[in-house]
Amino acid sequence: MTKETEGGLARGLTNYGDKDFATYLRRSFASSMGYSREMLSKKIVGIAYTPSGFNNCHRHFPDMLEAVKRGVLAAGALPIEFPTISLGEVFLNPTSLKFRNLMSMDTEEMIRAQPMDAVVLMGGCDKTVPAQLMGAASADIPAIQIVAGPMMTSKYGEERLGACTDCRRFWGKYRAGEIDSEQIGKIEARLATTAGTCAVMGTASTMACITETLGMSLPGTAAIPAVNADRLRSAEATGAAAVNLIANPLRPGQVITRGSVENALRVLLALGGSTNAIIHLTAIAGRLGIDVPLSWLNELSDTTPVLVNLKPVGSHYMEDFFYAGGMGAVLRELKPLLNLDCLTVTGETLGERLELPSDPVDRNVIAAAENPYEPQGGLVALFGSLAPRGAILKRSAADKNLFELEGRAVVFNSLEDLAARIDDPELEISENDFLVLQNAGPKSDTGMPEAGYLPIPKKLASKGVKDMVRISDARMSGTAFGTIVLHVTPEAVEGGPLALVQTGDRIKLSVANRRIDLLVEEGELEKRRKTLQLKRRDPKTLRGYDRLYAEEVLQADQGCDFRFLLRPEAQS
Ligand code: FES
Numbered sequence: 001m002t003k004e005t006e007g008g009l010a011r012g013l014t015n016y017g018d019k020d021f022a023t024y025l026r027r028s029f030a031s032s033m034g035y036s037r038e039m040l041s042k043k044i045v046g047i048a049y050t051p052s053g054f055n056n057c058h059r060h061f062p063d064m065l066e067a068v069k070r071g072v073l074a075a076g077a078l079p080i081e082f083p084t085i086s087l088g089e090v091f092l093n094p095t096s097l098k099f100r101n102l103m104s105m106d107t108e109e110m111i112r113a114q115p116m117d118a119v120v121l122m123g124g125c126d127k128t129v130p131a132q133l134m135g136a137a138s139a140d141i142p143a144i145q146i147v148a149g150p151m152m153t154s155k156y157g158e159e160r161l162g163a164c165t166d167c168r169r170f171w172g173k174y175r176a177g178e179i180d181s182e183q184i185g186k187i188e189a190r191l192a193t194t195a196g197t198c199a200v201m202g203t204a205s206t207m208a209c210i211t212e213t214l215g216m217s218l219p220g221t222a223a224i225p226a227v228n229a230d231r232l233r234s235a236e237a238t239g240a241a242a243v244n245l246i247a248n249p250l251r252p253g254q255v256i257t258r259g260s261v262e263n264a265l266r267v268l269l270a271l272g273g274s275t276n277a278i279i280h281l282t283a284i285a286g287r288l289g290i291d292v293p294l295s296w297l298n299e300l301s302d303t304t305p306v307l308v309n310l311k312p313v314g315s316h317y318m319e320d321f322f323y324a325g326g327m328g329a330v331l332r333e334l335k336p337l338l339n340l341d342c343l344t345v346t347g348e349t350l351g352e353r354l355e356l357p358s359d360p361v362d363r364n365v366i367a368a369a370e371n372p373y374e375p376q377g378g379l380v381a382l383f384g385s386l387a388p389r390g391a392i393l394k395r396s397a398a399d400k401n402l403f404e405l406e407g408r409a410v411v412f413n414s415l416e417d418l419a420a421r422i423d424d425p426e427l428e429i430s431e432n433d434f435l436v437l438q439n440a441g442p443k444s445d446t447g448m449p450e451a452g453y454l455p456i457p458k459k460l461a462s463k464g465v466k467d468m469v470r471i472s473d474a475r476m477s478g479t480a481f482g483t484i485v486l487h488v489t490p491e492a493v494e495g496g497p498l499a500l501v502q503t504g505d506r507i508k509l510s511v512a513n514r515r516i517d518l519l520v521e522e523g524e525l526e527k528r529r530k531t532l533q534l535k536r537r538d539p540k541t542l543r544g545y546d547r548l549y550a551e552e553v554l555q556a557d558q559g560c561d562f563r564f565l566l567r568p569e570a571q572s
Pocket residue numbers: 057088089090124125126164196197198202204
């Protein structure tokens with residue numbers, strides 16, 4: 001009989017007070033699924049499996065699962081998939097971020113509770129990969145990630161279409177009256193036509209690239225299109241690599257280290273990647289006790305060039321990035337800046353990986369380090385009296401003419417207020433004003449939605465205004481663009497200075513000085529503070545997950561994780 005210490009099916013027995021009985025019963029019930037004794041004596045690779053009718057991005061997971069299982073079996077172990085929560089970005093109310101931590105708890109606990117010697121994490125859509133990495137980091141058994149891969153683009157007339165930068169581009173045209181409702185209807189039908197994640201360097205693609213950089217997925221796999229046969233081959237190889245991780249154990253805590261997190265930050269900056277990724281990376285690292293202060297991002301930002309010409313910042317799509325050389329090409333350009341001794345799930349170091357011969361690189365898509373698209377990183381953290389603990393600006397996706405500007409605040413105190421007034425013809429607004437949205441941060445009732453990309457008021461959009469300074473405690477989709485200051489911390493419902501801003505106040509943005517300041521006298525702010533009514537429900541009036549979330553979620557600079565999911569020593 002297999003002993004618990006030998007792993008496989010005898011790991012983590014159900015507690016009946018009699019281990020032999022528990023093993024016997026488990027084998028009996030596992031046999032009822034048709035496994036032979038020989039198969040049940042093998043080591044087990046669990047597969048955290050996340051297809052869902054509410055997740056278009058994972059539509060091809062049945063094919064990928066088959067390939068992962070093939071790889072595991074061929075390498076001599078038994079693959080067993082198990083379902084966890086799946087998060088389809090556009091199908092969740094109020095916003096997918098609210099459920100990332102729930103998915104991470106599901107993933108962690110099911111990895112820990114079920115008998116597996118290693119785990120393959122199958123994710124892709126925005127919050128799924130961070131949730132799985134957070135869960136696996138906390139469970140800390142050998143783990144390897146395989147991502148869904150990006151969608152292919154399609155066309156409308158002469159225009160190439162890819163979700164979801166083009167979703168926003170054409171919606172902007174529709175709002176400005178440049179295209180009609182029949183045209184937008186046709187475009188709607190063509191924006192997302194294949195399985196896979198959004199076709200640009202949005203959150204899903206950024207997280208896929210960060211995962212590869214951290215060393216948690218196989219080299220060269222981040223950008224393979226979802227429908228490409230290479231995606232299936234990478235799934236098969238991932239299954240085999242998971243078996244190798246059992247023979248040569250390497251836990252997430254040995255792969256995700258301060259050094260590999262720094263590499264991931266470098267890559268995030270070089271990609272001009274999604275602003276959401278800084279929240280997710282902070283949360284993943286936080287599970288392993290690694291702090292990611294926003295000042296670290298700024299230190300690296302000054303010395304990391306933007307190397308990638310992909311939407312929403314540039315002009316290409318993820319499939320172009322794959323054929324241009326993908327992450328291997330980016331990492332080779334960044335090599336002098338990286339910590340090359342970091343281990344990856346293959347057991348090789350990043351440096352060893354980069355010594356392998358490289359494929360040709362398309363310089364229209366991936367620049368050489370000596371000739372970058374931008375000399376400094378795509379993201380920058382801002383601090384100042386409006387954001388004492390920081391805010392994020394994706395400078396590579398912003399209008400540089402707006403970087404050093406003082407403007408008049410036009411304030412919306414909720415998403416409802418924004419929806420009710422933004423297109424009001426009576427709204428007093430000019431293109432040099434700053435749009436401010438309050439009460440949309442992590443602890444707000446809306447759970448930090450991707451609402452930071454405030455629409456340009458119709459009366460200005462119809463005059464051709466394409467960008468304005470927009471400030472909020474909300475997030476922005478990784479596929480969006482504009483001069484958008486996000487994640488203002490502390491958030492408004494926590495009584496942060498953002499809550500005190502009133503229409504007519506002056507705000508000063510200086511990207512050069514990394515500052516965002518509210519130009520209102522302290523005496524006046526103190527007066528406002530005394531009468532401030534926080535726009536937040538008392539968590540005690542809530543129940544279930546809503547209550548847990550409201551009581552435990554941390555601010556954006558702490559990755560929006562739950563306090564009780566941090567390591568015990570970090571919870572105070
Ligand atoms: Fe899934 Fe964009 S909707 S990645």
